[in-house]
Amino acid sequence: MMACNDQDARLMTLLRVGRLYAPESREEVDILIADGRIAALGRDLAVPEGWPVRLVEARDLTAVPAFIDQHVHVTGGGGEGGCVTRCPEITAAEIAAMGIGTVVGVLGTDSLSRSPADLLAKVRSLCAEGIAAYMYTGAYRVPPPTLTGDVQRDLAWIPEVIGLGELAISDHRSSQPRQDEIERLVSEVRVGAMLAGKRGICHFHVGDGDRGLEPLRRLLSETEIPADQVIPTHVNRHRELLDEAADYARTFGASIDLTAFEDPGEEGLSAFDAVAVLLERGVPRERITISSDCNGSLPEFDAQGGYVGMRVARNTTLIADWQRLVREEILPLEHALDLIAGNVARVLGLQSHKGRLAVGFDADVTLLDSELQPRKTFVAGRCVYSEE
Known part of the structure; x- marks a missing residue:
């Protein structure tokens, strides 16, 4: 190669x-x-x-x-087990070797030793090497770290910034944002994106907490925010959450993002299995996307939330799960392509040219x-x- x-x-x-x-x-x-x-x-x-x-x-x-991966820890994720557990950056060669032409960079748990400025520098480096690269401003925590000190200004003045993410909900590592904080942030992103002529999505990390997608259900039920601005990811981390995501997608006409877990564990589902379940549940394929979460951490915690170990996610599983969807005839090739290309372009607001x-x-x-x-x-x- x-x-x-x-x-x-x-x-x-x-x-x-x-x-x-x-x-x-x-x-x-x-x-x-x-x-x-x-x-x-x-x-x-x-x-x-x-x-x-x-x-x-x-x-x-x-x-x-060319495939589009909307969730990539381009500067590396991790850190839940201390500095020694920081994941490495991804290279342009590793991205392109999987047929991926466009990525969206994201910060996760660690927005202290890594910053939006680091992320922007890496995104511009990937662009210089030939990859079409964008980024989300923010990270797990609320208030979100930004480049300019303001979410709206990031969206308006930084071309590479296409939304906010990955904002964590229903997770012990999140900032436990209140409902009004979530609503305020999403509304700020919407206005900033409108001024910049961007979609301005809010990319939500969903943990395995009992609240699940309830904060997003309330957001779409109690405000005027349109469903296409809110994208929950990792919804296949356990079966109950996937079932809730299927109902969420059907109820609100919303898009949901699956993660191509290398090892979904006993409770999780692979992206391949999750797509099959969602289709069986009547979720239109147009509302399903798959991302890799690559170079992010896959930490393991005990029942009390204590760190016990970690693996590094790779983007090879994304392509393997996609290939399996075609080979096992869950979807024909032309429909399967939407899950990692056309649907993703629409979700990100890039459908006019990608x-x-x-x-x-x-x-x-x-x-x-x-x-x-x-x-x-x-x-x-x-x-x-x-x-x-």
Whole structure:
């Protein structure tokens, strides 16, 4: 495996592939990329002689929209067991090797030794290496740490900031925010995002506490906040929470995010199993997304909340669970792609230029082999990963 050396990339690239899912199956198998966007889709596309075009022949591969991971601890998570348990940063190569073209960076429990400024620096570093990277301002705690001293200003003035997160509820590690505090923060994000022309989602970490999704149910029932601004994640950490999430999604027309746990434990469900359950419960697939939580910590606590151990999450499980959904025919390929591409783009407010292979969209393309394994990843037309 190797990352592409794309420093001498020409202005235009022509990809010739075997099949194309946009995410729906398309007859076109040629993708012309110009200035980072898809300029044309077709068959046997021709470019005038002498034009600066790089040809990529990949007739044995299938083109799909590059995946989007909305929950990545790009600076590393952890710390619940002291400084020695801090998780490492993720690299651009580790992201792109999984066919992921876009990530959203997040802080978690530790917003003391890590800060929004650290997160922004890492996001900009990933962008420089070819990954499309964004971030949430804030962290577990309330009031949330910010870049400018104000959530609304972060959203309005920092292009990379697309929302607030991951704000923790129903968890012994959270700040135990009151209902009025949650409502105030979400409303501030909404107004700041409106002024910036962004979706401005609030990405909520949901723990295994008894309150579950009740704070979000109250938020949507008792205020005018629209459901598409509130995204609960980790809702597959145990069966009761997943059942509640299914009802929440149906009742409010809300989206819910599953975590691709490497080891869900005795009480949790894998993202694969959780998708199957949600579909059986009548949750529209358009309301389901999956994220990795990679490079975050997977701490273990005893019955009294004492730390007993930790593992580091990886993004390999995200792709493995997604592949299994297709292989075991829970969803056809074109529908499964929505869970890690199109649906995620819509949730984040990026659907005008990401999550599809269409003319005018960002040229974020992942090439899969017959086993659905990523072999090449392009972001804005730049090859950021290739397995030769």
